Amino acid sequence: WGNRTSDIDVRVLLHGYDLVWWNGEMGAYEVDPNVVLDLVGVEEEETGNRTYTFMLQNDLQYSDGTAINAWDYAFSLLLTLSPEIAEIGADRLKNSGAKAIIGSEAYMNGPADRLEGVRVTADNTISITLDGEFLPFFFELALLSCTPYPRSEIAPGVQVRDSEEGVYLDGDFTAALLAETINGADGYRSHPKVVSGPYTLKSWDGTTAEFTKNEYFKGNPSNEIVLIDNLTYTSVTNETM
Secondary structure, X not given: OOOOHHHHHHHHHHOOOOOEEEEOOOOEEEEOOOOEEEEEEEEEOOOOOEEEEEEEOOOOEOOOOOEOOHHXXXXXXXXXXXXXXXXXXXXXXXXXXXXXXXXXXXXXXXXXXXXXXXXXXXXXXEEEEEOHHHOOOOOHXXXXXXXXXXXXXXXXXXXXXXXXXOEEEEOOOOHHHHHHHOOOOOOOOOOOOOXXXXXXXXXXXXXXXXXXEOOOOOOOOOOOOOOOOEEEEEOOOOOOO
């Protein structure tokens, strides 16, 4: 939920398959080849807006074996930019690319209920349009960073739909729902049961977290796989560290 070092560590363990990654050797952001089968096209309008269309790999899976597709990425963007998630305490602008997506301001703060700059044209194809006001930008691909989240865990019964005006959430998507599924005692914020990263969370008691290998994780952009089956991550003081 926050950006302390420990929060970031845990997110990297649990959540993976971002559309883009930082290649330290090249000093640039690149498309993750384990996630994206093909960057189908980059279209630039006269306004300077730029649309990236991604065709995703067909073998992406969550830790419970269910498929990950373009609708999961659209849901992630709709969730993390939604007014509803802000109502339960989230800082939406921590999503670094958020304000660069066309229509994000209108979706975040009203009156739009659709995210204009995101379209799902097939189960494995998603397009994201960046506002020309933010371009050119050397780290442009970083604005497209997006990790999938399981709709079944966070917004059960809610569907993601596509329209000419952009993607939107169809169903009973409310702050009250998120307060239960995310912020509840056993909610996704502290006890995510279905994840996309190299590890799954076995237990968390407020001090110590136990992680185990995610058998469905196929590797990071460097094709590295999990070699340590179980991890323990615990809070310690400077004196006993």
